[in-house]
Each structure stands twice: as structure tokens, then as C-alpha cells.
Amino acid sequence: MSVQVLTYIFVILTFGLYIGIAIWSRSTSTNEFYVAGGHVHPLANGAATAADWMSAASFLSMAGIIAFEGADGARYLMGWTGGYVLLALCLAPYLRKFAKFTVPDFIGDRYYSRRARLVAVICVIFISFTYIAGQMRGVGIVFSRFLEVDINVGVIIGMAIVFFYAVLGGMKGITYTQVAQYCVLIFAYLVPAVFISIMLTDNPLPMLGFGSTMSDGSGVFLLDKLDGLTSDLGMTAFTEGSKSTIDMFFITAALMAGTAGLPHVIVRFFTVPRVRDARISAGYALIFIALLYTTAPAVAAFARINIIQNIDGIAYSDAPAWFGKWEDSGLLAWMDKNGDGKIQYRGGSALSPTKPVFSASEGPSGERQLLNEATSSANELYIDRDIIVLAHPEIAKLPNWVVALVAAGGLAAALSTAAGLLLVISSAISHDLLKMSFRPEISEQQELRIARISAAVAIAIAGIFGIYPPGFVAEVVAFAFGLAAASFFPVIFLGIFSTRMNREGAIAGMMTGLIFTFSYIVYFKFIDPASNHTENWWFGISPEGIGALGMVLNFAVSSLVSKFTPAPPQEIQDLVQSIRIPRKD
């Protein structure tokens, strides 16, 4: 059967499964809608957290980024897993004991301030929408490439599915669909990785395979071979980085603290019954995540070898069918600079500007003609990093059903994260903005109805992002983590570990961290993008890593301000004491 038919079968089967689960686990109260009634088993919560967390970025983009960046890609691997250690040790158990519904709930109550709650609500909504835009792009790529439907139709189908289980099911529905989505996505990620690992190294475990010798009988270690190939083609050797140590340090720190401060992840720990369940479910979540995160760098190394060996030096007319299909989607391009009809893959970017701009006509070999200027590099190939995971099974000539499975996995990753984010947005509006701030008189049934309406509106807005993708999606992803690191992580941490931290300190710290991080990113990404280079960065820290400095400023300012302002009221100090003790008092 063709890839397209198989993809349809897998997508219909998995979507049917998600809808079935949604009907079975409908929410009937606000408690169920926001936190699944607080009685999710820790193992189920671990799997749901893993699916919630691993987005289109983890599933589709990360291995592709590492494939091209080599050693520098480690910032994502360490940053996006190390945050769970902070979450498990410093935040999750205490937030569970606090036993409310949302992150702004904690900030508003702990700092006895409606203003602090509103600042938190704005951050939650901004961070979550930034993130959703990326998910919708992932859904669009998968649909347009594998089902060959219009991207817009794909996005609308995705929206309809999420609408069904997020609006009906709330947190309860989302939790159990996420468990199913985790199973689909991890299976879809591991199967091709195992196949390719056996092909290249004879080792069925990809995380060990990429430290093994090649299966071609040469006895050479795979990574040594890859270092040799990349160096020969004039690229940075795979296991050597090109980013400065200080930048790597700050980006990794920002990603870790950002992960621990992301509201849609934190809120998952409100759904388990006890404090000890919150601790262990963070452990389960990280095991589930590590399964993909230790495989991703292996997939990256395998993909780089396969691209070099299967593409470089091949005549365009002999290129496999997938090459032309990805060209059609605009995510792959070839410019025959030396006119020999063969594809040369070398160091440096092939095109100027970097992203391909196609004309309507065909080139001499039948390729899509480009309007870009040629760069001085001998490289003729443009590959979008987002296609590596999807294209790799075809590059490695795996059976069609594996290719289709990966498409279904990519959709599971994107949809599960989108649903978690939508729920956070809807509870921020119905619970924090209306019930707790402006309209405290509404009944629970009214609050539940508003929660459903705001989830529906949020889905519509997310869909518009998918159909008219803002050009700045990639640029603003740094925002989500930077802002979470510079705002939420310090105020939540201090709210637990310092009884003395007060309203004035928290608000001053949060505003300092936010404004500093926001301005730095906006300056380098939007106001003066031309100056976005190491020599202009403060201390050599890129906008991607500046959130870590914003976090340090937040800690410093809030500690200083709280020293010179009155201590929090006695009942708040008692609250802090009580969340530190697991047993109910």
C-alpha cells in the first residue's frame, strides 16, 4: 500500500481512539475540567506529562536541529530534561500540597495580590499562544506532505479533534487522551530509530548504537566516521561545537528554568491525589521523556550520515521520489551551481537569502527553479531542519508503514501539547480572570460554561495561527522559555523556600525579569536584527539564553526589595509552612 493510504489509515485509527477516550472521560465539574478531579494515577500522569511536554518541537524539529548542529544541539537535550529535576525537587510537591487549580492561583494567593495574579495571567496567555503557533505549524507540515491535502484543511481537521476532546473533556479528557498519544508518539519515534540503528551499526538500541562501530565491517566508530565525513565536506565536525561556552551555559540554564516554570507542565502536578504522587510522577514523566531524548541524538547522527551518503554526489535525475515531494512542499531545494546535474552537499548555507524562494518554472534537470542568489559556498542543498525526522525513514528506505507511523506520531505530539496549552489558556480566563478577579459571583456551572467557551475561542485563534502562520514563530519561541524562566520560576521558588518573600518583592522581581528579558529579545529579534551577533550581545549571551540572566535579576531584585518592605501577613507565613509539610493539617 502507498504511504498516503497507510497514513490515512493510521491517522483515522488514532484520531478515532482519541475521540473515543474523550467521550468516555467527559468532565462534569470545574474540578474535573481544571485538574481531572485530582485523582489521576501517578504513572498515567507521568505519561500525560510527557505527551503534554513533548511537542512538535521535540518530535519533529529537535533531532533535525542536532543533525545539523552536532554538539551544540546538546543545549536542548540537557535543557529540556534537566528542568524536570528542578520541577521535581523544588516545585511540584509543594504546588500539589497547595492544592488549587492554576499557576496564577498560587502567585495570587501566596503574594496576597490581585495585581500579581493578573501579571501571571498575562504571562500564561502569552507563553501558551506562542507555543501553540508552533504546534499548528507541525500539524500543517504533516498533513500537507503525507495526506497531500491543503495545509488549511489539515489545520481545521486538527482543530476539530482538539476542540472535541479539550472542550468536552477538559483536563480529565485531555489527561487520558495524552496517555494514548504518548504511546503512539514514542512507538512512532522508536520504530524507525531501531530499524536505522540496526542498519548502520547492528545494534538494536539507538542510544547505544550511535556509540558503536559501523556495520560495514570497517571497525570504525560511527561518530568518528561522521566527524571524518563532515570535516571532509568543509563542515564543522559533528562532535565539536561552534557556540561559545558562556552562551551554551546560559541557554541551557534558561531552557531548564523555563521548563520548570511552564504553566501547562506545572498544572499537571495538580492532578494527582497526594504529595508523594507528585514526586514520583515527575520521575515517571522524565523516564518517558528520556526515552525520546536519549534516542533523538542517535537519530540525528544517523540522519546526518544517511544524508551525506545517500544524497551527496547523486545526479538529480536519479534522486529518490521523496526528494521531489519535499521540494514541492518548499522545505527542500537544490541549486545546480556548477551545472553538473549532481547534488553537492557541503558546508555553509547554499542560498542567499537562506530560505528558498521558488519561481514557477523548472531548471535544466527538472528541479524547481530558485530566485535566490547563489552563495560563495559550494553547497547546493537547502534542507529545512523540521523535515529530518519525517524524511529520515524514506531516506533510509524503510517500509511504507514506518513512514506513515511517523506521520501519526508527529500529529500525536503536536495535538497533545496543543490541548494542554488550550486548557491552561481557558482556565486562566474563566478561573483567574473572571471567577477570582472580576466576577466572583458566578456559579460553578457558569464558570464551567465560560471555561468551555474560552477553550473554543482559544482553539479558533490557534487555528488562525496555523492557517496564516506568523513569520516570526521561530523567533518568538525563545520568548516562551525566556519569559517563563525570568518570571515564574523565581517567584514560585521563593514563594516556597522563603517565608519572608512578600508581595512587593515578588512583583518588583517579576516585572524586572520580564521587562529585561522582553526588551533584550525584542531588540535583537525585531528592532535591530542585523546586529544580532556575538560581539553585540551582553557578556556574549544570545537572546535565546538571556532569560537566565533575567532570572538572576529577578532573584536579586525581589530579595532586595522584600528586605526593605513589610513582611507578609501571618496567615501567608502559615500557608508557606503548611505547603512544606506533606501531611494534611
Next chain:
Amino acid sequence: MDTSKDAYWRANVKLMLGLLSIWFAVSFGCGILLFDYLNQFKFFGWKLGFWFSQQGAIYFFVLLIFVYVWQMNRIDRLFGVEEE
């Protein structure tokens, strides 16, 4: 022994700081600051610094959380603050 809530909190913070220093050492230490230095050593088919940054740190993270869970449950019981 002192079984007050303050003593419980001190034991908790001490455990947390101990585990976080390992967390820092394997990721920021071995994976970033000592990356180039450790890369002169070979660990199976990997350069050692590269292994820490792309594999090792993650294995340590998982281990750290489970040690934390196990030790905290013990401390909870020791101070009589465990949940029913």
C-alpha cells in the same frame, strides 16, 4: 532526635541541595564547562564530554529524581509527616 517541623525542613533542603549539586556537576559541569577537556577521553564510541552532554546527563537526571523520591519518603516517615 529533633522531630520538629523546622528539623524536617532542614533535612529536606539539605537533601535537595546535595542532589542539585550533582545535577549541576553532570550537566553544566561535565556537559558544558568541562566539555572540551573531557573530550580528550574516549568512552566506548563517544568522546566523554560529548557523551555527558547528549546522553549521560539525562541518565543522571532520571536517577536523581528517583533517589529524591526514595529519600523523601524515608524522611517523611522519620519525622512523622507522611500522608495517610
